[in-house]
Amino acid sequence: MEFTSSHLAVLVISVLSYVLYKRWKDPLRKIPGPKGLPLLGNTFSIKPEQMHVQLYDIAKKYGAVTKISLFNTPIVILNSTEACLEALIKKGTDFQGRPPLPRMWIFNPKSLAAAPFEHPDYSSLHRVAVTGLKSYGSGVAELERIMETTVAETIDLLQGKDGQPVDTHELSNGYIGCVMASILFGERYSYDDPICKSIHEMNDRLIQAIDPYSSGAILDIFPFLINFPFLFKYVHENIAKSQDMLNGFIMARINEAKASFETDQKRGCLDYFVEAHRNGVNGTGHKFDDDCIKGLVIDFIAGGMETSLSSISQTFLDLLHDQQLQKRLQAELDSQFEPTQTITMKDKNKLPLLSAYVLENLRYMNATPFLIPHFTLKDTEVAGYQIPANTRVLINAYYIAHNPDIYPEPFEIKPERFLDEDGKVVEAGHPSKHNLLTFGAGRRICPGELLAKSRIFLLLANILHKFDLQPVGELPDRDVRKYKLGILLSPPHVTARFVRRQ
Numbered sequence: 001m002e003f004t005s006s007h008l009a010v011l012v013i014s015v016l017s018y019v020l021y022k023r024w025k026d027p028l029r030k031i032p033g034p035k036g037l038p039l040l041g042n043t044f045s046i047k048p049e050q051m052h053v054q055l056y057d058i059a060k061k062y063g064a065v066t067k068i069s070l071f072n073t074p075i076v077i078l079n080s081t082e083a084c085l086e087a088l089i090k091k092g093t094d095f096q097g098r099p100p101l102p103r104m105w106i107f108n109p110k111s112l113a114a115a116p117f118e119h120p121d122y123s124s125l126h127r128v129a130v131t132g133l134k135s136y137g138s139g140v141a142e143l144e145r146i147m148e149t150t151v152a153e154t155i156d157l158l159q160g161k162d163g164q165p166v167d168t169h170e171l172s173n174g175y176i177g178c179v180m181a182s183i184l185f186g187e188r189y190s191y192d193d194p195i196c197k198s199i200h201e202m203n204d205r206l207i208q209a210i211d212p213y214s215s216g217a218i219l220d221i222f223p224f225l226i227n228f229p230f231l232f233k234y235v236h237e238n239i240a241k242s243q244d245m246l247n248g249f250i251m252a253r254i255n256e257a258k259a260s261f262e263t264d265q266k267r268g269c270l271d272y273f274v275e276a277h278r279n280g281v282n283g284t285g286h287k288f289d290d291d292c293i294k295g296l297v298i299d300f301i302a303g304g305m306e307t308s309l310s311s312i313s314q315t316f317l318d319l320l321h322d323q324q325l326q327k328r329l330q331a332e333l334d335s336q337f338e339p340t341q342t343i344t345m346k347d348k349n350k351l352p353l354l355s356a357y358v359l360e361n362l363r364y365m366n367a368t369p370f371l372i373p374h375f376t377l378k379d380t381e382v383a384g385y386q387i388p389a390n391t392r393v394l395i396n397a398y399y400i401a402h403n404p405d406i407y408p409e410p411f412e413i414k415p416e417r418f419l420d421e422d423g424k425v426v427e428a429g430h431p432s433k434h435n436l437l438t439f440g441a442g443r444r445i446c447p448g449e450l451l452a453k454s455r456i457f458l459l460l461a462n463i464l465h466k467f468d469l470q471p472v473g474e475l476p477d478r479d480v481r482k483y484k485l486g487i488l489l490s491p492p493h494v495t496a497r498f499v500r501r502q
């Protein structure tokens with residue numbers, strides 16, 4: 001049969017009708033959001049480094065549920081606490097998937113943070129991570145001892161500097177690295193220990209490889225492109241180097257822990273992972289293999305270091321800007337402790353202003369402004385909108401944390417938001433806490449939340465008790481709207497003098 005112009009017309013009309021029908025049937029069509037170009041969507045109007053500011057403006061304009069699309073891939077964004085909690089808590093597992101993260105999956109196939117919720121290893125990874133952090137985690141004497149020793153070392157280091165300029169980013173990085181290595185491996189490490197340096201290097205490389213706002217992010221939209229290593233070469237190089245380190249010094253640590261394991265003598269979180277490897281995960285019959293152990297070690301390093309670094313760096317920048325606040329926090333410390341005393345986690349209740357400041361800082365900073373992307377596991381709905389299965393969903397914690405209807409003057413730092421009339425830290429149901437989604441909510445809430453908060457609290461308490469923070473030269477802006485969004489939102493680096501208080 002000959003293909004005539006009428007056949008062509010019928011074909012074109014059929015294809016067009018199909019496309020229009022699909023669009024008309026698409027439930028996401030009803031979700032408001034900025035108009036995009038055909039096929040490209042909003043790809044070229046969204047600037048990755050400023051995405052937190054852009055999605056803030058979009059939320060303000062379009063309301064609780066909005067939508068953008070990148071290369072024709074729709075992304076639903078939830079901008080109200082009600083909508084977020086409906087998705088994260090009320091809707092059970094509907095929203096608990098993760099979209100394809102091929103860069104992370106080839107590096108760390110058994111990552112808790114990147115694993116789709118329905119992945120066969122997910123619940124074991126989750127259970128073992130939480131057990132490790134709980135048994136060994138916040139509130140437990142061993143962890144406190146480690147953090148206190150590392151804080152003491154930090155204080156010694158600052159005393160040695162004798163008021164000379166210190167890069168606060170490097171200082172915080174060193175502290176966080178030592179605490180993380182100690183928590184995992186159960187030994188005390190000093191700032192210049194090779195293992196801490198290797199952990200930092202591996203983490204840096206990994207971050208460069210998986211940064212969701214770099215050019216390599218296109219691999220998450222078109223996962224098949226990961227099979228062409230000549231594209232986005234830097235991604236493959238960084239993954240390969242991090243993998244070498246993972247299979248080198250991390251695997252050596254894992255093997256040592258396996259060889260010297262004693263059931264009643266857990267030294268660090270790694271021993272809990274090794275226990276799961278030896279004995280299986282309670283009642284699941286799941287085989288917790290070497291990839292699971294490596295997966296959790298990497299999750300703790302990648303999930304716990306950069307996030308805390310960004311939050312601690314922000315407190316230094318903030319306190320350098322706000323000398324008044326610094327003095328108020330010091331007055332609270334002076335009213336409770338002798339100058340030579342070391343502050344421990346047991347003293348937390350004596351320091352409500354400092355505790356409130358830690359929360360306020362986490363609100364202001366929101367290091368992961370949209371959490372880790374979620375993904376719908378089935379056709380579902382939120383805030384009255386239909387959301388089909390396999391849709392990417394962002395939780396706009398940054399917008400909620402800076403919504404003036406919830407937090408008046410949201411770009412000011414005011415610890416009082418988290419204090420009641422009696423000067424005590426507000427309870428869980430208080431609006432300031434209820435709307436704080438910095439660590440997420442529901443099943444995929446950050447398991448390291450308590451550890452992260454304790455680390456920030458202890459460091460700040462002891463530094464502010466012993467030192468005045470003074471700026472060196474002109475300070476960079478303390479305005480989260482001007483910070484760049486990389487894998488996380490991070491403040492600019494700042495140098496300070498830590499001058500011993502009289």
Ligand code: HEM
Nearest residue numbers: 112113299303304307308368371372439440444446448452
């Ligand atoms: C200030 C510090 C921290 C912040 C702001 C933070 C924030 C977050 C956020 C927003 C999520 C994603 C929640 C979601 O997608 O719904 C998350 C997940 C996670 N975090 Fe943290 N985190 C911090 C510290 C830590 C620490 C210290 C650890 C480990 C020791 C850790 C380990 C993890 C892990 C393993 C996940 C994945 C959980 C899952 O997908 O089920 N984080 N964190």
